[in-house]
Amino acid sequence: MGQGLRLLWRAIRQLSGDDGYERYLAHHAAAHPDTPALPRREWFAYQQRQKWSVIKRCC
Amino acid sequence: MKTNILSILIWLCVALLGAAAVGGIALNRGESINALWFITAALCVYAIAYRFYAAWITSKVLLVDPTRATPAERLNDGHDYMPTNRWIVFGHHFAAIAGPGPLIGPTLAAQFGYLPGTLWILVGAVLGGCVQDMVTLFFSTRRNGRSLGQMARDELGAIGGVAALVATMLIMIILIAVLGLVVVNAMKHSPWATSTVAATIPIAMIVGLYMYKLRPGRVLEGSLLGVILLLLSVAGGGWIDQQPGLRELFDHPGLPLAWAVIAYGFAAAILPVWLLLAPRDYLSTYMKLGTVILLALAIVWLQPTVKMPALTQFTDGSGPIFGGKLFPFAFIVIACGAISGFHALISSGTTPKLISNERDIRMIGYGGMALESFVAIMAMVAATVLDPGVFFAINSPAGVVGKEAADAVAKISSWGFPVTVEQMNLLAQQMGEATLFARTGGAPSLAVGMASIFGSAFGEGMLAMWYHFAIMFEAIFILTTLDAGTRVGRFMLQDILGNLWPKLGETSWYPSVLLTSGMIVAAWGYFLYIGVIDPNGGINILWPLFGISNQILAAIALSVATGILVKSGKLRHAWITGLPLGWLALITSTAVWEKLASDDVRVGFFAAANSLADKLAAGTLPPEKAAVAPTLIFNLRLDAALALFFAAMLWLIIIDMLRICLRHQQGKRVPPLSEAPHQRTQLEEAAWARD
Numbered sequence: 001m002g003q004g005l006r007l008l009w010r011a012i013r014q015l016s017g018d019d020g021y022e023r024y025l026a027h028h029a030a031a032h033p034d035t036p037a038l039p040r041r042e043w044f045a046y047q048q049r050q051k052w053s054v055i056k057r058c059c
Numbered sequence: 060m061k062t063n064i065l066s067i068l069i070w071l072c073v074a075l076l077g078a079a080a081v082g083g084i085a086l087n088r089g090e091s092i093n094a095l096w097f098i099t100a101a102l103c104v105y106a107i108a109y110r111f112y113a114a115w116i117t118s119k120v121l122l123v124d125p126t127r128a129t130p131a132e133r134l135n136d137g138h139d140y141m142p143t144n145r146w147i148v149f150g151h152h153f154a155a156i157a158g159p160g161p162l163i164g165p166t167l168a169a170q171f172g173y174l175p176g177t178l179w180i181l182v183g184a185v186l187g188g189c190v191q192d193m194v195t196l197f198f199s200t201r202r203n204g205r206s207l208g209q210m211a212r213d214e215l216g217a218i219g220g221v222a223a224l225v226a227t228m229l230i231m232i233i234l235i236a237v238l239g240l241v242v243v244n245a246m247k248h249s250p251w252a253t254s255t256v257a258a259t260i261p262i263a264m265i266v267g268l269y270m271y272k273l274r275p276g277r278v279l280e281g282s283l284l285g286v287i288l289l290l291l292s293v294a295g296g297g298w299i300d301q302q303p304g305l306r307e308l309f310d311h312p313g314l315p316l317a318w319a320v321i322a323y324g325f326a327a328a329i330l331p332v333w334l335l336l337a338p339r340d341y342l343s344t345y346m347k348l349g350t351v352i353l354l355a356l357a358i359v360w361l362q363p364t365v366k367m368p369a370l371t372q373f374t375d376g377s378g379p380i381f382g383g384k385l386f387p388f389a390f391i392v393i394a395c396g397a398i399s400g401f402h403a404l405i406s407s408g409t410t411p412k413l414i415s416n417e418r419d420i421r422m423i424g425y426g427g428m429a430l431e432s433f434v435a436i437m438a439m440v441a442a443t444v445l446d447p448g449v450f451f452a453i454n455s456p457a458g459v460v461g462k463e464a465a466d467a468v469a470k471i472s473s474w475g476f477p478v479t480v481e482q483m484n485l486l487a488q489q490m491g492e493a494t495l496f497a498r499t500g501g502a503p504s505l506a507v508g509m510a511s512i513f514g515s516a517f518g519e520g521m522l523a524m525w526y527h528f529a530i531m532f533e534a535i536f537i538l539t540t541l542d543a544g545t546r547v548g549r550f551m552l553q554d555i556l557g558n559l560w561p562k563l564g565e566t567s568w569y570p571s572v573l574l575t576s577g578m579i580v581a582a583w584g585y586f587l588y589i590g591v592i593d594p595n596g597g598i599n600i601l602w603p604l605f606g607i608s609n610q611i612l613a614a615i616a617l618s619v620a621t622g623i624l625v626k627s628g629k630l631r632h633a634w635i636t637g638l639p640l641g642w643l644a645l646i647t648s649t650a651v652w653e654k655l656a657s658d659d660v661r662v663g664f665f666a667a668a669n670s671l672a673d674k675l676a677a678g679t680l681p682p683e684k685a686a687v688a689p690t691l692i693f694n695l696r697l698d699a700a701l702a703l704f705f706a707a708m709l710w711l712i713i714i715d716m717l718r719i720c721l722r723h724q725q726g727k728r729v730p731p732l733s734e735a736p737h738q739r740t741q742l743e744e745a746a747w748a749r750d
Contacts, residue, residue: 014143015150016341018279027137041275045333050138052332053550053566055408057340057543058401059160059234059394059609 020047070110077103081181084369085174091364094440097173098358101181101436105429108185113193113425120624120632121197123417128740130203131413140204142415142742145422151413152427154344155405156192157351159238159502159537160395160609161435166442166501167602168392169450170378172370173443175389177436183390183397184432187639191613192402193424194620194636199407200414201734207407211619213733214626215715222712223615227404228551229701230608232579234401235324235544236586237601238537241500243316243591244598245530250309251491253316255296255527256534257309259339260323262288266338278341285342289535293528297491313591320541321584327542328549328576336542343536350532354437354509357516367443367450372474379455379471380499381599382661383653387646391606396435398639400612402428415742441508442501448478449486453504456596457497467496491523499596502533548579589694592687599661600698603654607647607702611709614643618716625720626732633720644713651706655699664699668692 013019021040024047028037038046080100084092117123134140143151168176199205205213208227212220246253266285274280299305327335376384381392390397406424414420442450451471452460460467464480471478487495490507498504506529513525550566552575557564563571590597617640624633657663660670668691674680675688723729 011144011146013279014147016278016282018277020278021276024137027135027141031137041271044271044276045331047138048333048337052336052543052546055404055543055547056155057158057540058156058405059158059238059399059540059605 020044070107073103073106077107081178084177087369089368091366093362094358094365094444095362097177097365097436097440098355100177101433104181104185105433108189109421109425109429112185113189113421116190116193116635117197117418117421120629120635121194121420123197123420124737125416125418126739127417128738128742129200129414129417130411130735131415132740132742133735133738134203134412139409140412143413145415145419148410148413148419149423149427152405152410152423153430154347155409156399156402156427157347157431157434158395158540159241159533160399160401161431162438162505162533163241163501163602164393164395164606165435165439166505167380167454167598168389169367169439169442170371170373170380170454171385171389172374173365173367173439174369175374175385176393176439179390179393180397180432180435180439183393184428184435187613187642188396188398188402188432189425189428190635190639191398191400191616191620192406192428193420195403195616196406196411196414196424197417197420198620198623200411200417200420203735204411205407205733207403207616207619210407210623210733211615211712214619214730215622215712215719216730218715219615219619219712222708223612223619224551224555226400226608226612226615226705226708228548229705230401230605230612231544231548231551232582233586233601233605233608233701235541235548235583236590237598237605238540239317239320239324239583239587240590240597240601241502242534242537243313243320243587244498244500244596245502245506245534246311246316247313247498248310248494249492250306251296251300251523251527252530252534253309253311254299255292255531256538258292258295259289259342259531259535259538260335262292263335263339263342266342267334270338271333281338282341282345285338286345289342289346289531290528293524293531296527296531297523300491314588317584317587317591321580321587323538324541324545324584325576325580327538328545328580329572332546336539336546339535339542340539343539346532347536350509350529351434351437354441354512355433357512358437358440361512361516363440363444363512363515365440365443366445367447371447376659376662379451379459381603382659383603383650387649387653388603390646391603391610391650393435394606394609394613396432396438398610398613398643399431400609400614400616403612403616416740438505441505441512444512445504445508446476446478446482448472448476449482449507450504451476452478452483453495453498453507454501455497456499456594456599458594458596460497464494464496489522490526492526497596499598501598502530502537506530506533545576545579545583548582549575552579589690593691594684595661600664600695603650604698604702607650607654608705610643610647611705614640614647614709615712617643618712622716622719623732626723626729630720630724640713644709647709648706651702654702664695664702668695668699671695 021043024043025037080096083096084100131140131142165176208220208223211223266281270281374385448471460470468478468480506526509529510522510525514522553564590601617636620636621633653662654664658666660667671688671692719729
């Protein structure tokens with residue numbers, strides 16, 4: 001039960017993008033360990049700009 | 060062996076149940092029918108199509124290869140390309156493809172009765188729409204997530220690429236205009252609806268500031284705050300509606316509301332995304348998912364009765380909501396929910412860059428569209444559980460049934476759909492509106508349908524709240540599509556203009572941003588303006604035009620897919636996309652032909668323009684109509700040119716595709732397949748990440 005709820009919570013966070021910064025940090029640490037990662041706010045603004053420069057929503 | 064027999068038995072039961080449900084819906088005449096049959100029929104049809112047809116396509120035609128590394132794995136940048144759990148990708152994909160379209164189209168098509176729309180939604184989805192989405196997703200995944208336009212250029216040549224780009228931009232403009240019109244018709248002279256929709260703008264900004272400044276990136280906290288504020292705004296709208304002096308501020312006719320929507324569209328396009336667009340999108344996604352789930356539960360629980368007949372007399376083309384016969388217009392009016400070309404842009408956009416294994420493509424591509432089709436079925440149910448008289452009273456424009464309530468009910472009752480002024484007044488009062496007459500566009504009648512379903516599930520006393528909740532819910536994601544569409548249209552325009560003057564192509568150069576945003580807003584604003592001043596409601600013209608453009612985009616996607624299949628030596632199986640392509644070519648060409656050549660002023664653009672011009676010349680028009688007549692005449696001719704242009708694009712790309720296929724079969728030179736080379740996946744050990 002507890003495990004199921006934790007899994008559900010993880011899925012909700014991932015679906016909504018709530019854990020996006022943590023995933024970014026993990027990827028950054030693995031792929032570019034020698035450069036500093038973006039702070040939270042700059043990362044968020046950058047990611048939003050990228051997200052909405054392509055077709056994301058349909059009719 | 061044992062499980063094999065068991066599974067055969069189960070699927071046999073599903074098939075029998077589905078056949079009984081579809082048969083029951085199709086053969087029922089003159090009796091009311093339980094809405095649960097619609098849900099049963101739909102679920103069985105999707106299940107069988109998914110289990111057998113989709114599985115056959117992926118394993119025998121596309122040859123999906125689970126050992127092949129996907130672009131998400133090979134090009135992983137932790138950002139655009141990222142192997143992602145398939146349920147998460149499914150969620151993102153569905154949220155992206157499902158907009159207001161599948162709610163509006165079926166509601167409008169219900170004027171033919173429930174049967175044509177329901178059958179087309181089911182058959183069109185499993186043989187057309189789902190196949191298009193899945194096949195496009197597969198081909199794009201094999202090509203590093205390349206877009207439809209790029210694939211058209213690579214696989215067919217420059218003509219295909221240009222056609223895809225131009226068609227996309229035009230469909231976007233028509234789509235935004237018609238969606239804007241739907242919102243305007245819902246807000247017209249309704250202080251409650253207008254103030255609630257207006258409140259969604261500052262609410263989105265508060266959420267945006269919260270997510271960007273106060274608690275950067277805390278999406279769930281911000282969304283929760285926003286959802287609470289939105290629900291309060293629905294209640295607050297009801298309060299404003301009761302305050303003399305305050306309610307007048309939000310009580311407007313169509314035209315000023317249209318100007319407000321246009322001004323809003325321009326502001327939204329030039330403001331930073333984090334302030335308005337992004338937070339609004341979070342809110343609309345939660346609202347959308349929540350409402351769809353709630354509606355499904357309410358229908359299953361309450362099992363409302365469908366009161367609309369299977370077929371109405373309007374199959375002959377005399378329908379009040381839009382003119383035109385059952386064939387081809389039922390298939391044009393319902394685009395989203397059956398087959399929607401726009402999906403090909405998502406299936407060749409962000410989704411293929413997230414897929415961690417090719418075997419997930421069936422679930423995401425085919426399954427995602429099946430779910431959207433299910434939403435369309437629910438919209439059909441919500442529209443047809445209304446008394447037909449009420450349905451037509453809400454949706455028929457004043458220009459068709461008359462401005463006065465007494466005239467309208469007399470006309471509608473004379474069609475055999477009895478309705479009274481008292482009934483409509485009572486309903487309007489229950490919904491907290493002054494009137495529900497002539498609210499063409501689908502949103503209000505859907506809201507009444509949803510309110511009556513929710514009302515009987517969760518208490519009648521809340522009808523007005525449910526109605527305005529439904530209006531707010533539709534408005535919020537229509538406005539999201541409007542913002543997002545304007546922005547993407549601007550990028551495309553900048554891309555094109557950048558070829559003339561590179562400076563204009565810079566997406567962060569402010570003068571260019573202002574100029575191109577203004578051009579896109581002016582383009583859809585023009586069609587919105589015309590739609591509002593058109594006495595026949597505008598939906599009659601704009602929605603079929605939108606359907607035609609969306610189907611033509613689908614035809615472009617299916618042409619690209621058919622071309623790739625033939626070039627990969629799969630001519631024998633090219634019918635999986637060729638057949639729906641042929642059908643789309645037939646219905647869109649017929650529709651364009653009728654739109655150009657029909658003598659019926661409610662169908663033919665030229666017929667309408669000429670009739671109006673004659674009346675203007677004869678001086679028989681009342682002064683207020685004579686004032687706008689020249690604009691309407693010009694617009695009708697422009698629409699005719701646009702329809703002709705769409706058809707020309709369609710045939711250009713089909714002929715181009717056939718030429719490439721023929722050359723390939725003759726062994727002549729064709730553009731080579733642009734598939735990325737095979738690379739073995741390293742992700743197999745980490746299968747837990749996928750499941």
